[in-house]
Amino acid sequence: MKKKILVTGGTGYIGSHTAVELIGSGYEVNIIDNLYNSDAETAERIGEITGIKPHLEVFDICDRKKLDGFLKKNSKISAIIHFAAYKAVGESVNKPLDYYRNNLDSLMNLLDAMIRFKIPALVFSSSCTVYGQPEKLPVTEDTPIKPATSPYGNTKRIGEEVIRDTVFANPDLKAISLRYFNPVGAHPSGLIGEMPRGVPENLVPFITQTAIGLRDMLQVFGNDYNTPDGSCIRDYLHVVDLAKAHVVAVDRLLGDKNKKRYEVFNLGTGKGVSVFEAIESFERVSGVKLKYKVTGRRPGDIEKIWADPSFANEELGWKTEYSLDEAMRSAWKWENSIRKKI
């Protein structure tokens, strides 16, 4: 019988790509999503890609009663992958309580339910934001955690600690936190991808929306950083590669080889790319000349960060396969497919 995986936030950007990979690897996927930042049609799209439509339940996991009701009806869940969270860094600065309440209540409700309903394994969606601006690059899992620069980042740091403490207090639980670097791109089918609400905060959706004519011009936030071309450096990884890491993390938690109860992995390519290099990659694969201007630095931005993914490479047997060009090509295909529909 197929093992059942509960994916919270499974109609969102990373969640939907992960649902596709889980189904492709023989898991049964159940999604809970409140559709705050996504739509129900994504479940249909996942079905179109995989041939199996995941079961979607629409409610907010901050609602304990509804979560309990769902788990009473749906027994035998082998693991949970928890994506559902607010993720806009700027918004979190203005609405800290919304972020703490939403991102932490949901996590604590899940952990509490896992203990009561005997669900043994959790994969948590964390972020490289927990490292702040590291002194030494690339970043390993032993790089010191820094105080968060936003309430959003703080919910990831605190979230990891809540999980670690809960796992150690409950011998039947195991968990893995995955610290993502910068996920970009879309499924090669062009059927699922990132769908930001309003004006995008992130670089790649802003690039594709500018290229398609939805935004006048991209602002490059600073060219006076201490980097070779003066713009910030990030580690951009294809969302399909990232999705696959979740499948391996679930396999590891459910297999009996690994005895560790709580682990953390960096997920990135290991390669730093500047904003100008990202623009060049987009222009190369799309054939579109992007309109952009250099403006001032964005408050809270980190100058440079990229991963040392060797722990994930060795322990999970996972590494990124797609290039930045391929990620940009898929993001452009996705942008074109959604604009045709609107």
Ligand code: UD1
């Ligand atoms: C941020 C968060 C990260 C979070 C992610 C998800 C921090 C330090 N990082 O990543 O934890 O998971 O958002 O939303 O809090 N840029 C421009 N013009 C734009 C947009 C971005 O030049 O219009 C530049 C930025 O200055 C940055 C790079 O592009 O150098 C990437 O920015 P972005 O996509 O927003 O991601 P991060 O800030 O790295």
